[in-house]
Amino acid sequence: MPTESIHRRTFLKVIGAGAAATAGLRAAARASAWETTGDSPHRYAMVIDQAKCTGCDYCSEACRAHNDIAPGIEWNTVVRSGELAGQPVYLPRPCMHCEHAPCVEVCPVKASTRRADGVVLMDYDRCIGCRYCQVACPYGARSFNWEAFTGPNPAVPKWGEPEVPRRPRGVAEKCTFCVQRIDRGLALGLTPGVDQAATPACAVVCPVGARVFGDLADPQSNVSRLLADHPSYRLREDLGTGPRVYYLPAREEAQA
Amino acid sequence: MTKRLSSAAYVDRLSGGMGPMRYRVWLAVLGALMAAGAAAGVVVFARGLVVTNLNDIVPWGLWITIDLSAIAMSAGAFLLCAAVYLLGLRQFQPLARTATYLGLIGYSMAVLTLLLDIGRPERFWHALIYWNPHSVLWEVTMCVTLYFGILMLETAPIFGRSSWLRRRWPKLAGSMQSLHQLAPYLAVAGLGLSLLHQSSLGATYGVLKARPIWYRPDLSVLFIVSAMAAGPALTVLVSMLAARLRKGVRVDDHLLERMAGFIGWVLVGYLYFRFWDAFAMTYTYEPGRTEGLRFITGGPLSFNFWVLEILLGAIVPIVVLLHKPWREPSVADVGPRPGRHRVGGLPLGHDHGRAAADRQLPVAGIRGELYDLRAVADRDPYRRWDRGLWRAGRNVGDPAPGGRGSQAGAGAGGNPGERAGGGGMRVGAKHPERSRRVLRPWSSTGGATLTPTLPLKGGGRQNEPGALSPSPLLGLYRPPRAGQAPSKGARFAVSCPEADRLLHCLQSRLEQGLGVGRVVNAHAQIIDYELVVPHRVGDRLSDYQGSICGGIAPFASRRVVDPP
Numbered sequence: 001m002p003t004e005s006i007h008r009r010t011f012l013k014v015i016g017a018g019a020a021a022t023a024g025l026r027a028a029a030r031a032s033a034w035e036t037t038g039d040s041p042h043r044y045a046m047v048i049d050q051a052k053c054t055g056c057d058y059c060s061e062a063c064r065a066h067n068d069i070a071p072g073i074e075w076n077t078v079v080r081s082g083e084l085a086g087q088p089v090y091l092p093r094p095c096m097h098c099e100h101a102p103c104v105e106v107c108p109v110k111a112s113t114r115r116a117d118g119v120v121l122m123d124y125d126r127c128i129g130c131r132y133c134q135v136a137c138p139y140g141a142r143s144f145n146w147e148a149f150t151g152p153n154p155a156v157p158k159w160g161e162p163e164v165p166r167r168p169r170g171v172a173e174k175c176t177f178c179v180q181r182i183d184r185g186l187a188l189g190l191t192p193g194v195d196q197a198a199t200p201a202c203a204v205v206c207p208v209g210a211r212v213f214g215d216l217a218d219p220q221s222n223v224s225r226l227l228a229d230h231p232s233y234r235l236r237e238d239l240g241t242g243p244r245v246y247y248l249p250a251r252e253e254a255q256a
Numbered sequence: 257m258t259k260r261l262s263s264a265a266y267v268d269r270l271s272g273g274m275g276p277m278r279y280r281v282w283l284a285v286l287g288a289l290m291a292a293g294a295a296a297g298v299v300v301f302a303r304g305l306v307v308t309n310l311n312d313i314v315p316w317g318l319w320i321t322i323d324l325s326a327i328a329m330s331a332g333a334f335l336l337c338a339a340v341y342l343l344g345l346r347q348f349q350p351l352a353r354t355a356t357y358l359g360l361i362g363y364s365m366a367v368l369t370l371l372l373d374i375g376r377p378e379r380f381w382h383a384l385i386y387w388n389p390h391s392v393l394w395e396v397t398m399c400v401t402l403y404f405g406i407l408m409l410e411t412a413p414i415f416g417r418s419s420w421l422r423r424r425w426p427k428l429a430g431s432m433q434s435l436h437q438l439a440p441y442l443a444v445a446g447l448g449l450s451l452l453h454q455s456s457l458g459a460t461y462g463v464l465k466a467r468p469i470w471y472r473p474d475l476s477v478l479f480i481v482s483a484m485a486a487g488p489a490l491t492v493l494v495s496m497l498a499a500r501l502r503k504g505v506r507v508d509d510h511l512l513e514r515m516a517g518f519i520g521w522v523l524v525g526y527l528y529f530r531f532w533d534a535f536a537m538t539y540t541y542e543p544g545r546t547e548g549l550r551f552i553t554g555g556p557l558s559f560n561f562w563v564l565e566i567l568l569g570a571i572v573p574i575v576v577l578l579h580k581p582w583r584e585p586s587v588a589d590v591g592p593r594p595g596r597h598r599v600g601g602l603p604l605g606h607d608h609g610r611a612a613a614d615r616q617l618p619v620a621g622i623r624g625e626l627y628d629l630r631a632v633a634d635r636d637p638y639r640r641w642d643r644g645l646w647r648a649g650r651n652v653g654d655p656a657p658g659g660r661g662s663q664a665g666a667g668a669g670g671n672p673g674e675r676a677g678g679g680g681m682r683v684g685a686k687h688p689e690r691s692r693r694v695l696r697p698w699s700s701t702g703g704a705t706l707t708p709t710l711p712l713k714g715g716g717r718q719n720e721p722g723a724l725s726p727s728p729l730l731g732l733y734r735p736p737r738a739g740q741a742p743s744k745g746a747r748f749a750v751s752c753p754e755a756d757r758l759l760h761c762l763q764s765r766l767e768q769g770l771g772v773g774r775v776v777n778a779h780a781q782i783i784d785y786e787l788v789v790p791h792r793v794g795d796r797l798s799d800y801q802g803s804i805c806g807g808i809a810p811f812a813s814r815r816v817v818d819p820p
Contacts, residue, residue, distance in 0.1 A: 111386075138465055140313075
């Protein structure tokens, strides 16, 4: 049956060509913007002391200025979560940088990645804007660029400039633990969490020291000591996401 | 060969009797809708998704719904292709073509909507290059892409038949038509891919820990079961609409009725799963989950749930589709009215039992207002792929399956005459009890005119190579038109012995004066295992040009697919 075999051959050829093209493109594909393999001696985390937080929102503002965040978007938000002994209790919410981040698992193109040091990051050049990560994030930590952000950013003061480029329209974005400060600081030999130049902007700016950033892998770091000395909790621990943001609950004695 | 039609005649033909004016109005309405959609798409591309009123709290909105519904309603394609090519339910072939075509439309819709829905449409190909096998959405994207390709291959023969394409690029049209040889393989691949992504669409939501209403393992089951109901339902709806709106389209009500029963039972299954799915939300008091159930059943969404999903989506269709008197076409609809004829091989089911009819392929038939004669081959003389996927020996009514198996082997051996001869005759020779094919008058005539039983024994010719023409043949009996003298001695180019005998019988009956009128000869061609016949007395052959739905393929100048 010559006709049939010719067809089958053609068919197989087409299939083979398609598979080869895909394999070739995959081989030639750009690597991720972030190094996600390998090991890291660091496990970065943030401890937020709700007993200290006064809800001043400086952290959100510093975050906007440093990361050039569009007015409709919040990487870092502070919500009033309740009241204790007549005093309001606030819940600052950055990205949780989960150990098993749902956004990383669901991203169809691996634009959402988690570095070995625990920072969950976005590759804005790879993101297709499907927003599955937004739907999947239990903490509402992700935002989408619904429109292009042009013009000056009102959050950026005249005397400074943002540390990262602005994101284009149509990609998801979120808190990065100010990864640009961490990486630059490490390159300069600084210690994130100790040296301000290597610490996330929100932690640096906090006037009451409610936000503490540091390395969980170092037992002498400030975060490790805080967690060892105080009871702490994490948001939605029942989901098994393993957030790297710990909260020290508001305490009555501290309110006084 | 084909002279160009004038544009008026072309519109007339395309409109299928709708009338050029109405046809143009329809085209204008549809064109306006498409233009509006295209304009909206341009706005979205230009200004971004900010125009959609989606926000960070509700990142997925109407488009995803359109997308999922389009994919679910395309599920008829894989179901019917599997039924035809894997289960061997050949009589569903006409519906399978309709469903495949609908599937192509549905997936095109889904892909286009997705393109609008993602924030960076120019990066749509990233999922093909940057793989994240952890992601359900990645799997869905890959499956949808591959399946879209399969649908294009599956529908290529349909498009290859269009007279326009054949006129412009006959060679391309020919190779597109011959793609039907891949149909069984495509059906296997399509079945796998469809099962994967139709259920993964449910898993897309089912894995979301963040959304307790969706976070359920059985969401994928609900998705595929509902798709198994929605896909065939759309196929049935479109077939019925096509039969009503276009003169040249014939739909087999019996097929539709069987499909409707299938849909009804699938919906019963859906209701069952839905019940346990909802009930299981109360098993554990997980924050969000039980509240989710309350939210659906008693909260602001309760109308959607109880009335739209359960009542209108399941209970009402179950009652309508499983209550036989309501499901069946009314008697008035079955008569020889345009568009209401039973076509294909199905009426044989009444003669040989449904199970046997499932596996029998009509190779020739005669239909007029008075007669409905068919011959059946036990295996398809043109089937080239029966060595692997679908064994000829699986005839349910077969008294000796072993014997059939050996015949299938012989058939695959390569003797063209034997293979093309049609199994019916060989069965006749081997199993005398099956050598008589019951041929009955068309039921609507009250069984008056033709001998109800007619021997259909195979002659000695079936083993002669070259004695068989590529196309089994069909004669059409026409009643005389007013003022037209009945003509006798119609010409038959019959080669398939069964058809030969059939037509001979009919002719002799006609000559005996049982009928008046003339028999026109018409070539029925089996292309892709589908019997192509004109189905209505007085039909012009051009009525069948280009129609896709209902299993009527273009008739007049078809390319015959030669038997091996």
